[in-house]
Amino acid sequence: NDSHAQPSTSKVLVAYFSRTGNTRVIARQIQRARNADLFEILPVTPYPEDYEQTVAQSQRERDSNFEPALQDRVTNISHYDTVFLGFPIWSQTAPPVIRSFLSAHDLTGKTLIPFITHGGYGLGNSLSVVARHAPGARVADKALSMEADQERRTLDQVTKWLQGK
Numbered sequence: 132n133d134s135h136a137q138p139s140t141s142k143v144l145v146a147y148f149s150r151t152g153n154t155r156v157i158a159r160q161i162q163r164a165r166n167a168d169l170f171e172i173l174p175v176t177p178y179p180e181d182y183e184q185t186v187a188q189s190q191r192e193r194d195s196n197f198e199p200a201l202q203d204r205v206t207n208i209s210h211y212d213t214v215f216l217g218f219p220i221w222s223q224t225a226p227p228v229i230r231s232f233l234s235a236h237d238l239t240g241k242t243l244i245p246f247i248t249h250g251g252y253g254l255g256n257s258l259s260v261v262a263r264h265a266p267g268a269r270v271a272d273k274a275l276s277m278e279a280d281q282e283r284r285t286l287d288q289v290t291k292w293l294q295g296k
């Protein structure tokens with residue numbers, strides 16, 4: 132179960148949020164390469180199954196600065212010196228749960244290394260949102276930024292195929 136970092140001697144934590152798995156693949160690769168602990172960031176209330184509803188909700192929550200409640204927190208956050216933080220770009224910024232995660236954990240003195248996937252439109256203001264919500268952390272200047280599959284494009288292609296086009 133990814134949602135609990137198991138007690139271990141690793142000083143490196145990989146915390147991530149992922150809806151369709153693109154960011155999860157990267158999280159697991161970092162975990163293996165750094166022998167790190169893995170923590171999946173999950174909201175108490177899951178986002179809708181429907182893509183368009185999720186987009187609309189993410190925009191509302193961005194505009195109102197809403198921080199959704201988290202299912203779990205990292206219990207021993209003080210133990211880690213380095214936190215890799217992974218997320219997809221949602222509505223040109225970091226998903227609302229990423230702000231919740233940063234607000235819920237004191238990362239003072241830690242190195243914070245973002246890894247971010249997007250559907251082709253880049254990082255938006257996500258890095259400044261991360262920096263603002265982790266005031267005591269040293270945010271690494273070289274975040275990983277990767278273009279990855281977009282759910283919308285996949286859905287559109289499948290719909291066209293089903294319609295025989």
Ligand SMILES: Cc1cc2nc3c(=O)[nH]c(=O)nc-3n(C[C@H](O)[C@H](O)[C@H](O)COP(=O)(O)O)c2cc1C
Pocket residue numbers: 148149150151152153154155185186189218219220221222223224248249250251252253278279280281282
């Ligand atoms: C609600 C929502 C909003 C999105 N907004 C953007 C966006 O503003 N810009 C962008 O490039 N991609 C956007 N995407 C695409 C994702 O960032 C991209 O597919 C990402 O790799 C998904 O990662 P995941 O599989 O870890 O969830 C959005 C996806 C979702 C579900």
